Amino acid sequence: MVAATVSLALTPVAAAACTDHYKEELEMAAARQAASDGTTVEAADAGKGNGKGNGKGKGHGNAQTGPSTLVTTPPTGASKDVEFIGQLPEAVGATAINFIDYPGKQKVMFVTGRFGLKSYDISDPEHPLPLDSIDMPGFWQNEDMDVDPKRKLVFMARDPRAFGQNQATGESGVYIVDAKFPHDLKVLSYTEVPAGHTTTCVNDCQFLWSGGPRPADWQPEDWDGRPIFAVDIRNPKKPKVHEYAIDLGRNDGVTDYSHDVQVDEAGVAWVSGAGGIRGYWTKGRQWDPVENRYRVASATDPVPYAGGKFYQSNQETWGGSLAHNLVRPLESLGDYDAGKVALVTIENFTSSCETDGRLLIVDLADSEQGQAWGSTEADPYRLPVISEWSPYGKPGSLPGAGCSAHYFQLRDGVLAQSYYGQGTHFIDVSDPANPTQIAYYRADGGSHWAPYWVGDVMYIADGSRGVDIVRPTYAQNG
Template sequence: MLVTAVALQMSGVGAAHADPSGPVRPGTVGSAQAEATSLQNRADAAAKDAARAAARLDEAKAKAQEEAQNAADAAATAEESGKISDKNKADAAAAKAARASADAAQAQLEYNDKAATAAQAAAAAAAAATNADREAASLAGIKDGTATEGTQTLPDTGVFPDNATHSDNVDVVGHVRGVLSSNGSCPAFKATKCPAFSSLNFVRYEKLGYDVMVANGTGGLAIWSLKNPEQPEYIAAVTVDQLKQPGETMTQFWEGENLTVDSRRKLVFLTRDSGTKGLFIIDINDPWHPKLLGFHPVPLGHTATCINDCRFIWSVGSGVRGASSPVYVTDVRDVNHPFTYSQAVISDVRRTGATGGSTHSVDVDFDGVVWVSGSGGVRGYWTEGKHLDPATKAERYATAYDPIPYAGGSVTGRESAFLHNAYRFPNALGDRPAGDVVLITNENNNQDCAKAGVFILASLEGTHDGEGITSTPENPVKMTQLATYSPGGKPGHYVDPTGKAGDCSAHWFTVNGNIVAAGFYEQGVRFLDISDPRNPQQVGWFRVPDRAAGPDGPAIIGSNASSAYWHNGYVYVPDYGRGVDVLKFTGDIPGKHEKKVCWNSCEK
């Protein structure tokens, strides 16, 4: 099992580290090792200086002690003899003793300075050595995954939704059920609650030539082969019983709402937000036989996201008081010895300095800007590279534990809204320049669509810290709302047999070109064309109604869609009740198509 978290102050590590921007490579490790060697040489030189200063101090102290004794002896002789000559000798000895004492005091100051320099140099060298070791561990962990396909398959109880309702440009091509929870309790309007999945992700297997899909929910982690992307094959699971820590009585996993993975090292990180919060780390180098490496405690555990080439993880949630939108940083370069910094990053998403507010999601855009969403705002930060620090007006290197603010804040008119997650659109949209539009979900679970959380398009104009923008509690910087979208009244809008609308709240989403695919709980999946950011248009939809077993076929659980993930031409829908549905959007996809569809951690 993993070692328990080592709590380190942010100020204690990192000042001497080389900038680890970009993916870890042999050159990255070599640079870190060279830096460690250079700093160790400085530490050795500083230690020698301190040793020489200590020797001089000892000599000065001995001399001062000797002259003090001489002065005392001369004073005693002068007092006993009463002679003028002895009095003069005593005065001279006293002056000499005073000079020796002053020399000793100066030697003490010089030694203190040299000793402090040596201690600082030793600490910097130790930190750099640790950094180099962790960079080496991160590089050593990179693997192409197994080259041998496993033969193990698990039974899947999924029922294809032959009753699905959808627009003409959406095809339903597959469905899987995976590992389930026996109780699956969660906040939900639907009676079925949440036995299935809250999120999923994908890991590439270079030697196999295809991807594996992983999803987590109250039942644990499920793994599918995507050799046939339309019909995922259920190959492995990590169950709740396997996730239990010694002495625990955990009956379901909660919650892993935004599953993060390291595709280069073939790792899955499950974040837990109940009981002892923290991260489960799972090795899926052989996805047919996943290995639980262990559990690492972290103060926040609602969602977690890899940043900086998955060298670090930012964890967010609620339960930490007295901090403005806290984020906890965990170093996972050496996954067998992770540690979490004891001081949280204060993301202050509202930019008011308020000492409170929860955080919900961390999302990394194509430029590496890390966006924190939470109570009342969305704020972006640089966590690597050299940038202007608005606090000091000087350029410095940003790090995962000492980031530099980039832009963002509250959204005008939504200052009190709970902002769930965000995506900075990389290209121009309508009259807005590239990188200006931020897509945000406001989660507010409600069966009255007029009150439920909406999908928001906002502009970053006037919020960039690097442009000298300042914010005060009295006059906080805010993003301009461009438009919103709700499924209420749109084609595919669901109203249950009692006349109540299904849960209408916006939730997780992904983007392909200018088309957003978003989960809206009981309203299923909606496809939005955001080419005009001031007037988003629904261009497709998908929903599964509940069906009791009968002459029309077996029982089918209706939609409770958490998200919709574009991946290699398909849209995979993790559903709290159903499992995973596989869709194909056949409509037009305008706009620039990026090389990869980006969510969670989307660095180029």
Template sequence: MLATAAALQMSSLGAAHADPTGPVKPGTVGSAEADATRLQNQADTAAKNAARAATQLDKAKAKAEETAQAAAEAAAVAEQSGKNGDKQKADNAAVKAANASAEAAQAQLEYNEKAAAAAQAAAAAAEAATNAEREAASLAGIKLGVDTAGTQTLPDTGVFPDNATHSDNVKVVGQVRGVLSSDGSCPAFKATKCPAFSSLNFVHFEKLGFDMMVANGTGGLAIWSLKNPERPEYIAAVTVDQLKQPGETMTRFWEGENLTVDSRRKLVYLTRDSGTKGLFIIDINDPWHPKLLGFHPVRLGHTATCINDCRFIWSVGSGASGISAPVYVTDVRDVNHPFTYSKAVAADVRRTGVTSGSTHSVDVDFDGVVWVSGSGGVRGYWTEGKHYDPATKTTRSATAYDPIPYAGGSVTGLESAFLHNAYRFPNALGDRPKGDVVLITNENNNQNCAKAGVFILASLEGTHDGEGMTSTPANPVKMGQLATYSPGGKPGHYVDPTGKAGDCSAHWFTVNGNIVAAGFYEQGVRFLDISDPRNPQQVGWFRVPDRAAGPDGPAIIGSNASSAYWHNGYVYIPDYGRGVDIIKFTDKIPGKRENKVCWNSCEK
């Protein structure tokens, strides 16, 4: 049930350019407020200087007028009398008038300079004040969630996949369906199309001591309690009808393909890529009663990702021409008044400056580097902290709206491939050093596995912008290809009754240790051991076949897996047709297991 929504109050206030580095915390807010006070003092001093200059200018102008009048009168007397003494007086008066005029001109220049400085200081002070207000608003928005679990539950039509096929090291745990769409149309080979979910995410509730799972798809947003992680309890939804804006006839939500959340402030951002593109902002501090805060238009809306502790959002997609791999930046520190910068960041993922193509995903790694994937390449950027900027050849502070390039580019041999999303592996793999390997999916929906999109392992060696390497449009730096993987011909490979393979394209994935769990549409989920990045091995799989209702049980929709999310020992699979499947990978996981599973905004 959706709580009564506040009036749509999203608006564009002024841009806050003085972006402090690091996450919002009392010290950061204090620094922003100190900056605002310091700049306001400077503005007050500049205003006083301008006022004094204005007074001096008025005096100089009055003197110039007075001496000019005196010179004119003396000149008239001299002309009338013709006497040498009067002519001398006239000449002296003219000199005084000229000097007074020069002094007035100098006073005007000094006033102009001080007035401009005062205006600049006032603008800087106003900007700093706005920045401090937004920092404080972000801090004030931190919530621990409700301390008492609600009692509301919604009926869930999930059917346990008792016909699932899978490797011996995969255990099928459960299935939920949540909110569905009656108009689940999408680009899919399956007749069932996409009534269910394209993505999901998790929000931790400190006071309750457990997480909520949120998933979005063509039917809207669904929320489950994970108090029992094997049996999620469906507790709330935000439906398409509730997301409709005034005057719209929207029959399905599209598309939120990489759902981003702010666990710190208990917010969910749904990104829309149809009609008026942009962000729905939903408060789930009480997840049993979510509140729609409003809708904020953004020029790109295929996916959106929180960066810099979810104080800013990078939105990507198609629909912006003339920009090399466009990214639009939205300041959401004051969540009731988001602001999107009019100028897009040019991510230039191919490093050629080409302005054709689109961007698809933004993913933050363990070091805070923000990776943009799109047509022909993947490029990483620093968006906070001080780093070397190869463009200016200086060390400066990176910001969300003025980032500093880090590394990346096209992948050798796959220069024209559509690169869907990426993950920079944090640790050493095989012969590759720490932080060198990037995992990438190439999406190309095809029932011929030989032509479909593949899972890619690439090396960043030689592409780091801070290492003095040279990249030009004519000779762009590229990542080296280490290996690719396709489910075609592997155990679990699905071929439909007509002899065609199900959609074989790689899609979203997450990583645990050295094991990748990846969605491959109709090929279900594949587990890959990437301990040797030059030779990834499939070590597990899960897929649900279609089944008609009959003596074997109720009807079951077959897999159309969008992704696979590791979370607290389980793998949750958002499926375009099925809902969410829950499985466990039971084999030992090689490699270093991080204390968080990092994808999208790299939430802890």
């Protein structure tokens, strides 16, 4: 295959996770990745010189055959009711994982991180086989990576801090990768977008919503963070960025950091960020509680639904904390009706694990009257917090390790939540008022970003270790 080298220096990205607290850790991860085997390819002309990228390179991946480098020696650390299967160390710097099913019962895992993108055949989940890679040393960040399983596309959000740039002047955008043949990945297009920390499919992947991070120096001075920008990808070779931003005024009337989007099973697109959570309808004729009328929702002109701002109990003000991601279960939990609670990650790094960001469970019940869009500092609206959970002082935790909450997955009333250096904890949330840990897995030296179920196996994106593969056994152990 033809491969051209990207002219990218491994300049440390000026952020780790969503803050600077893990900068040294990720510098080390980048150094390990740079020393690994493999051919650097022209995934796009990203990061050359001034950080400009046009995504028009051939983008052929580095096709790989043969067995993976699965390490099966269990790490030191702590675990309860979790069986270690293996580790993929070549994916050090991993930030997110997603999956696409192919004909012949083939299942493919895509891993994104500071290295770019890697694909693996995981038809046998315990024995992943590497297929291809698009190598972008210094790429950032693409948390919560999304895919289009129908058109076989992978979306990569380029943060302005990628390739040694910074939030004030760096370029942000989105790469669309053609994964029709997962052993031969190609960059289909690159589009500059005014936001780029995350990007999420809405309306069946006909559009992307890109958000974050903090503002560029050319953006409005009264913005404290970047809102959402919609990208029309009905033609993925020629994406079109919508002119007008979405989710403005999210923090008591101030436009702030719209961090990520999760679309629930009812089709509501929930935006997490500074100032809490806000849900939007993106299609259909819906009641608009702000305009007090029915109107047709779209991905570029969504209709407000519900949400609001809230506080972690040990925070007098919102401070540096961030509503990072959420899930709104559409089944009843405990005494709460379906769709009336949200489980929310607060990402916040303080001087102590005791006060770091936690899992919060909040009550959405009375927030459907547009209150979040009318809230101000003078007349604030706040969501009630039902409960909080932190690994601080819990079995399996490690004193001194980073323990802010991060991404999670909910299944059968159990939340698998990653907490950076504290590993991944399995929390029974069937009673929202009393979340209870039932299992955990923590590898010494690890930095868990996000867990992903594949059948009874779980893949964990770890910024320091790559990808860990485990099997939770709490169900059969009672």
